[in-house]
Amino acid sequence: MIEPDHLVLATRDLDLGTAWLEQRLGVALAAGGRHSRMGTHNRLLHLGDDFYLELIAIDPQAQAPGRPRWFELDRREALPAGLPRLVHWVARSDDILRDAAASTEALGDILPMERGDYRWRITVPPDGHLPGNGLVPTLIQWEVPIHPAANLPDAGCRLMKLEGFHPQPVRIRTALTSLGLASRLDLHACAADEAPQLVAYIRTPEGLVELD
Secondary structure (H helix, E strand, O other): OEEEEEEEEEEOOOHHHHHHHHHHHHOOOOEEEEEOOEEEEEEEEEEEEEEEEEEEEEEOOOOOOOOOHHHHHHHHHHHHOOOOEEEEEEEEEEOOOHHHHHHOOOOEEEEEEEEEEEEEEEEEEEOOOHHHHHHHOOOEEEEOOHHHHOOOOOOEEEEEEEEEEEEOOHHHHHHHHHHHOOOHHEEEOOOOOOOOOEEEEEEEEEEEEOOO
């Protein structure tokens, strides 16, 4: 069984990215933590009982990992410091070995991770790239009894729709179908010279907000 787990927004500077995103959404982000194995840190936003938004950046106080960081963060240094980008989504698996093997898109190695009291396994390509240019989700299997979203304050935000644009939609749809997630992404074709893109529509207390 695979279900959407969280959205991933990348930013070059976590504090500046947080300030921008809080102003955009009209709500405060919750504290996250550090991922020592990847040299990153994050902040979080509850989007449901088992779904959340993650804002992630390279942690300037951490040692560089001995491998490329996840979510293409090593390529995000050119991002404006205060302008996050929606780059990816993550789906929750109850058998990550089985589901990663079933994917028609290579999802990478299955690595153990931790942040504070949380433990999980997650797929990470060796070079840190985003599967399907970000439209095919990374898989995660939580090894804790309570999903992290359940411990986040509810700021009244919910994901209403996740939309994707890709010049090879058949390839992306095939990969999503292999994971049982074809209905979870509203997928569209774009021109061959256009960059693939994810767009999330978030209902907030102040109205609908589009993140891309």
